[in-house]
Amino acid sequence: MEIDEKIAAGMISASEIARGRDYWRDHLQDGVRLPTGETATITWRGLHHILDDGRLRAEPELMIQILRQVVEIRTERSDRRVALSYWIANGQPRWGYAILSPSGHVITMHYTRERTVKQFQRRGSLLWTR
Amino acid sequence: MDTLTVCYSWPGIDIDVLRLYIEPRRDNWEAAFVNGNPEVALLYAGEGEQIDQLAAVEIVGFSTFAAWDDLPDLPLRWRLAGEAPMTLRQLIRELQTRLVPHVEATARSGR
Numbered sequence: 001m002e003i004d005e006k007i008a009a010g011m012i013s014a015s016e017i018a019r020g021r022d023y024w025r026d027h028l029q030d031g032v033r034l035p036t037g038e039t040a041t042i043t044w045r046g047l048h049h050i051l052d053d054g055r056l057r058a059e060p061e062l063m064i065q066i067l068r069q070v071v072e073i074r075t076e077r078s079d080r081r082v083a084l085s086y087w088i089a090n091g092q093p094r095w096g097y098a099i100l101s102p103s104g105h106v107i108t109m110h111y112t113r114e115r116t117v118k119q120f121q122r123r124g125s126l127l128w129t130r
Numbered sequence: 131m132d133t134l135t136v137c138y139s140w141p142g143i144d145i146d147v148l149r150l151y152i153e154p155r156r157d158n159w160e161a162a163f164v165n166g167n168p169e170v171a172l173l174y175a176g177e178g179e180q181i182d183q184l185a186a187v188e189i190v191g192f193s194t195f196a197a198w199d200d201l202p203d204l205p206l207r208w209r210l211a212g213e214a215p216m217t218l219r220q221l222i223r224e225l226q227t228r229l230v231p232h233v234e235a236t237a238r239s240g241r
Contacts, residue, residue, distance in 0.1 A: 011155050046145045054157030078191055082168050099168060099190055108147050108190060110161035110171065119166035
């Protein structure tokens, strides 16, 4: 189901998608510099996939937060990499992750929880840590 | 065994991620990996500290996905609208066959 179909079906708010698109144009379309120095990119198609998540639609700046606050990158299958993020928001620890394609495109990103982070840290090989 | 009605999205090979959304749709997700494999995430929804309603399943690398043993062992069946219920493995395999051209070709020649 494409994003416009989801809007038409009332599953997703058109105004939130418009805000996410505006945010992408203003802040994301040229990529985001990771702490490693690499630039990760979110494509237009990837953006719409990411904006399925209501949290990221409500706060599109979290897309940048997840990418800028990367603390660890590990290998994954098919030359993908998983970038783990950690930050403090309103005094609370927050975790997120992004999966990067071999060419540095973000193919998915989410908030996650601490126990998932610990699972993540048992897989693959460590490529980079802050 | 409960049956969930789901719909799906798969942007394509460039964003090779399948999502199965459980109806009625809920978002504000928090992801948990299954068996520690980030290719298979359960997306939970909820409010505040109660993020515990399974809302979607996400398969990264869907077009070549073969980590069948890493799928969650949930006592559920999954049904696309108007179709028969299936196990999660059957549904993902069925969608690979429908959506990914080379899988369709392989399935045809291998049957």
